[in-house]
Amino acid sequence: MKFPPLYALLCFEATGRHASMKSAAGELFVTPAAISQQIAKLEKAVGVTLFIRNTKRLELTPEGKIYLRAIRPALGQISDATQRLMSDNGPNTITVSCTSGFAMQWLLPRLPDFHALCPGIEVLISTTNRLVDLLGDGVDFAVRHGLGRYPGLEVEMLINDRLQPVCAPSLLPDSRYLSSPIDLKNYNLLHDEHREDWALWLRAVGIEDAEAAVHRGSVFVDSNGVIEAALAGMGIALVRRSLIREELASGRLVVPFRATIDTPIAYYLVYDETAILPKSSRQFRDWLVSQAVASQREFTTR
Numbered sequence: 001m002k003f004p005p006l007y008a009l010l011c012f013e014a015t016g017r018h019a020s021m022k023s024a025a026g027e028l029f030v031t032p033a034a035i036s037q038q039i040a041k042l043e044k045a046v047g048v049t050l051f052i053r054n055t056k057r058l059e060l061t062p063e064g065k066i067y068l069r070a071i072r073p074a075l076g077q078i079s080d081a082t083q084r085l086m087s088d089n090g091p092n093t094i095t096v097s098c099t100s101g102f103a104m105q106w107l108l109p110r111l112p113d114f115h116a117l118c119p120g121i122e123v124l125i126s127t128t129n130r131l132v133d134l135l136g137d138g139v140d141f142a143v144r145h146g147l148g149r150y151p152g153l154e155v156e157m158l159i160n161d162r163l164q165p166v167c168a169p170s171l172l173p174d175s176r177y178l179s180s181p182i183d184l185k186n187y188n189l190l191h192d193e194h195r196e197d198w199a200l201w202l203r204a205v206g207i208e209d210a211e212a213a214v215h216r217g218s219v220f221v222d223s224n225g226v227i228e229a230a231l232a233g234m235g236i237a238l239v240r241r242s243l244i245r246e247e248l249a250s251g252r253l254v255v256p257f258r259a260t261i262d263t264p265i266a267y268y269l270v271y272d273e274t275a276i277l278p279k280s281s282r283q284f285r286d287w288l289v290s291q292a293v294a295s296q297r298e299f300t301t302r
Contacts, residue, residue, distance in 0.1 A: 008042035011035050012050060013075055016068040019058055080135050081274040092121040092280040097134075098143035100127040101192075101224030102267060105243040106159070106295075107143070114287050121280045134272050140281055141288075142270045150270050158292035159267040161242050162260035163197055166253045168233040178256045181205040188235030189217035190226045197238050197263060204261045227253075242295045267292075 014024035014035075021032045021039075028035070043050050050064035060068060098107065103125050111123060126132075132139050134153070148155050171187065172178065181202065189198055198217075220226045223239055230237035231252055247253040269288060276282045 004042055004045045005038070008038040008045070009071060010075070011038035012042050013068065013071060015039060015051070015058070016060055016064065019060075021058060077135065077274075081277065092278075093124060094121060094140050094281055094284050095124045095126060095138060096141045096143065097126045097128060097132050097137075097139045099145060099222045099224070101222040101227070101243070102143050102145070103127050104224050105227060106267075109246065110291050113291070114284065117287065118280070118283050121284065123284065134270075134275070140271065140275045141285065144268050144270050145265060146268065147264060148266065148268045150268070153270050154273055154275075156269045156289060157266055158269050158288070159240060159242055159295060160262075161240050161296060163201060163238050163263055164241050164255060164260045165201065165236055165238050165257050166244060166248070167230055167236040167256055169251065169254045170233050171236070172254065172256055177258070181207055181257060181259070184236065190229050190235040190237040191217055191219045192223050192226050193219065193221060195219065197265075200263060201238055201259070201261045205257070205259050242298070245298075 011024060011028065011034075014027050015021050018024050018027070021035045025032045025035045039051065046067075048063050048067075049061055050067065052059040052061055096107070107125065114121075114123065126139065132142060134140075134142060143158065144150070148157065167187075178184070184202075184207075191198060217235060218229060220229065223243055226237045227239060227244060227247070229235060230239075231247065236256060241248065244253055248255075269285070269292075271285070276285055
């Protein structure tokens, strides 16, 4: 691997960002002459002119512009990693990005346990369905619902229990199981953004026209909307038992059919490796994984 003089690189990045040696010098607490010397050193090392020097203003050459864009992400990663490494000396705050459904149904009910174990650590939850730039958006951990393919990031499976049909007890005749999956034609099916879940379940129980069945019913942006609709008696939902533990225990949701299915889509913990440099982040990661293991064990041994 071939590296240029690293301090000269910092001087180049600051000068290119400000388009001014004077401003770069102020940022790095040196003189403009020292900045000029470092840039000359860098240009000699790489054998390329990086700035056009004239009396009016300092301009990057075309090669300089490309080089500046190329090195910025690496310097940003170094800065972020350094801040995380030093963060044990500052406030212990962890930012988690997840869907509102995961936050409301799984994470928030368990957070008091983490706060009891680690009372000095604050957990900030940012709910969104979009993919985030973990480093760029200042996010330590993300929980994502998908196939687990997140190149360049650390990925750990959290929740992958089977999908179970559930509904409000008021929808069942005499609060009993439905006699046959064919009876579903008389009910509204509740979907999250993945309509395919109901198609998988219907095919698994022998319904031939599964594709047509999934095109009726209400669609919600995440599992939280589906669960709330099921609680309101709007139809039958297909969700993971681990997300509705309290609703099943209280009887607010019941199981119309016992048949369950596996799905290739699961909940994954996703993070940049530098996220676990601080001790507080490692504690949160280990706690979250242990909670997921316990939850998975609870709903796969029934």
